[in-house]
Amino acid sequence: MTDIPFPAVAAAIRKSLEAQGFKRLVGAEVVSVEPGVVVMALDRRDEVLQQNGLFHGGVIAYLVDNAATAAAATLIDRLTRTVITAEYKINLVAPSKGDRLTCRAEVVKPGRLLTVVEAKVSCRTDGEEKLVAVALATIANLDIGKSAAS
Amino acid sequence: MTDIPFPAVAAAIRKSLEAQGFKRLVGAEVVSVEPGVVVMALDRRDEVLQQNGLFHGGVIAYLVDNAATAAAATLIDRLTRTVITAEYKINLVAPSKGDRLTCRAEVVKPGRLLTVVEAKVSCRTDGEEKLVAVALATIANLDIGKSAAS
Amino acid sequence: MTDIPFPAVAAAIRKSLEAQGFKRLVGAEVVSVEPGVVVMALDRRDEVLQQNGLFHGGVIAYLVDNAATAAAATLIDRLTRTVITAEYKINLVAPSKGDRLTCRAEVVKPGRLLTVVEAKVSCRTDGEEKLVAVALATIANLDIGKSAAS
Amino acid sequence: MTDIPFPAVAAAIRKSLEAQGFKRLVGAEVVSVEPGVVVMALDRRDEVLQQNGLFHGGVIAYLVDNAATAAAATLIDRLTRTVITAEYKINLVAPSKGDRLTCRAEVVKPGRLLTVVEAKVSCRTDGEEKLVAVALATIANLDIGKSAAS
Numbered sequence: 004m005t006d007i008p009f010p011a012v013a014a015a016i017r018k019s020l021e022a023q024g025f026k027r028l029v030g031a032e033v034v035s036v037e038p039g040v041v042v043m044a045l046d047r048r049d050e051v052l053q054q055n056g057l058f059h060g061g062v063i064a065y066l067v068d069n070a071a072t073a074a075a076a077t078l079i080d081r082l083t084r085t086v087i088t089a090e091y092k093i094n095l096v097a098p099s100k101g102d103r104l105t106c107r108a109e110v111v112k113p114g115r116l117l118t119v120v121e122a123k124v125s126c127r128t129d130g131e132e133k134l135v136a137v138a139l140a141t142i143a144n145l146d147i148g149k150s151a152a153s
Numbered sequence: 154m155t156d157i158p159f160p161a162v163a164a165a166i167r168k169s170l171e172a173q174g175f176k177r178l179v180g181a182e183v184v185s186v187e188p189g190v191v192v193m194a195l196d197r198r199d200e201v202l203q204q205n206g207l208f209h210g211g212v213i214a215y216l217v218d219n220a221a222t223a224a225a226a227t228l229i230d231r232l233t234r235t236v237i238t239a240e241y242k243i244n245l246v247a248p249s250k251g252d253r254l255t256c257r258a259e260v261v262k263p264g265r266l267l268t269v270v271e272a273k274v275s276c277r278t279d280g281e282e283k284l285v286a287v288a289l290a291t292i293a294n295l296d297i298g299k300s301a302a303s
Numbered sequence: 304m305t306d307i308p309f310p311a312v313a314a315a316i317r318k319s320l321e322a323q324g325f326k327r328l329v330g331a332e333v334v335s336v337e338p339g340v341v342v343m344a345l346d347r348r349d350e351v352l353q354q355n356g357l358f359h360g361g362v363i364a365y366l367v368d369n370a371a372t373a374a375a376a377t378l379i380d381r382l383t384r385t386v387i388t389a390e391y392k393i394n395l396v397a398p399s400k401g402d403r404l405t406c407r408a409e410v411v412k413p414g415r416l417l418t419v420v421e422a423k424v425s426c427r428t429d430g431e432e433k434l435v436a437v438a439l440a441t442i443a444n445l446d447i448g449k450s451a452a453s
Numbered sequence: 454m455t456d457i458p459f460p461a462v463a464a465a466i467r468k469s470l471e472a473q474g475f476k477r478l479v480g481a482e483v484v485s486v487e488p489g490v491v492v493m494a495l496d497r498r499d500e501v502l503q504q505n506g507l508f509h510g511g512v513i514a515y516l517v518d519n520a521a522t523a524a525a526a527t528l529i530d531r532l533t534r535t536v537i538t539a540e541y542k543i544n545l546v547a548p549s550k551g552d553r554l555t556c557r558a559e560v561v562k563p564g565r566l567l568t569v570v571e572a573k574v575s576c577r578t579d580g581e582e583k584l585v586a587v588a589l590a591t592i593a594n595l596d597i598g599k600s601a602a603s
Binding site: 019020022023024025026028029048049050051053054059062066069072089090092093094095 | 198201204211214222237243
């Protein structure tokens with residue numbers, strides 16, 4: 004699909020994420036970028052919590068958005084295509100109490116036009132990972148140069 | 154449903170939102186709190202953008218999460234119930250280019266157990282509001298004291 | 304976008320729906336086809352109910368699927384494009400007790416690649432319409448001849 | 454949680470599904486009912502297809518709705534609780550061409566109030582199973598006798 008070696012693809016995705024002001028504001032880190040799978044994480048600090056000391060739902064959604072889009076980006080032809088988040092659904096399934104949030108996004112179905120990605124978010128408490136959110140996202144693969152036309 | 158006058162309900166919802174570290178980090182403002190409808194907004198600054206200078210999708214999701222939950226909270230019996238976001242779906246329908254993002258969340262169906270909320274997010278460019286996201290959320294109404302048990 | 308007059312577009316959409324074996328099995332009717340808005344309905348009979356005498360959730364989802372896709376189809380260039388349902392989310396907000404189910408699907412954002420559609424489903428009981436479901440759908444607009452390639 | 458032995462629970466769930474007029478109309482079969490996992494299937498016939506000879510999206514949604522709700526029902530206390538579908542999202546990821554549709558629904562997070570269920574739908578073509586849909590559902594667990602009050 005592309006002749007770009009995967010390490011270069013992964014580096015380009017990481018660079019694109021680092022260029023986001025909001026990623027720096029939130030303080031998220033890219034843990035790993037593999038073909039079809041991206042993991043991101045965030046350590047607890049007051050600025051990313053809600054009023055009861057849990058990680059904010061908006062922070063969880065941000066991780067899902069970024070990780071899902073990046074996972075889709077690992078599988079496209081980067082010479083001709085770019086990705087945008089079309090939509091996602093997120094279920095917050097347990098209180099995100101803990102000291103570190105981790106989101107793992109994995110492509111379930113790559114497509115020419117649309118890529119479907121599942122994401123699971125867990126929160127670490129006392130060394131144990133607990134599932135706190137599940138998401139299902141649709142990422143659109145656009146021809147470069149047409150992204151603003153939708 | 155409750156004997157608390159609405160201005161006191163609205164003040165309690167605003168206070169609860171202000172107590173969120175993440176809301177302060179993002180810099181969002183509560184524009185209005187009416188029965189069944191909450192409007193929140195956010196001005197453009199580099200920290201809330203993605204790599205192409207658009208508002209970050211995670212910021213849009215954050216606004217939807219907060220505004221939808223607050224809209225549901227306007228209609229519950231605050232003496233016995235509290236709200237948590239169960240899930241939502243968000244469609245990003247156009248690039249959020251502009252200087253101010255506004256999210257309007259409105260309850261479409263209040264319920265004893267679950268409240269369903271629609272949200273629309275617009276972005277202002279050159280004085281004109283353009284729809285950039287549409288969302289549909291389910292908010293759970295919990296008995297106070299049982300919120301951690303789910 | 305197209306030189307086909309709208310009555311011919313509407314007729315083609317109706318014909319396409321009538322060609323569905325499942326539409327005939329369910330017994331749904333197309334109430335109206337206007338630019339961006341399609342209304343479908345279904346009368347109560349035992350075959351479309353669940354075990355408690357309510358309209359089955361699967362029937363409601365079927366109406367949403369068909370009406371949302373048809374609504375998107377009213378706005379595409381039929382000479383070069385065709386539509387498929389990419390995804391949707393549906394909230395069942397009240398028991399669908401009654402004698403007639405009506406689904407109104409309306410495009411909220413047409414797009415070159417993706418069209419976003421909202422749908423509301425109501426159920427008529429004793430002459431009164433009650434909201435029973437709300438949905439948000441993403442319809443993909445494909446180049447004719449490429450539909451099987453996704 | 455309950456003293457009812459699982460085979461009796463499974464039998465009650467099967468009986469409840471068989472009592473649905475719509476299930477009989479569609480012609481779906483319950484393949485298996487295990488704790489937290491329900492599998493349903495449907496063989497191809499003209500009445501469950503759309504205009505291009507694929508399984509209809511509404512049929513796929515019906516299978517998801519029934520199987521997800523039944524999967525949630527396997528884990529509740531049947532003496533005091535009942536289940537209703539609150540909402541779900543479905544991604545149709547590939548054309549459902551083939552002779553048999555199978556939906557596997559699995560609980561990812563049981564809860565006191567809400568159960569979250571994932572479902573995957575595959576279609577068999579020439580003896581090979583291909584993923585055609587992915588879904589994420591929220592099932593509400595109601596106190597018996599309060600189901601109509603929501």
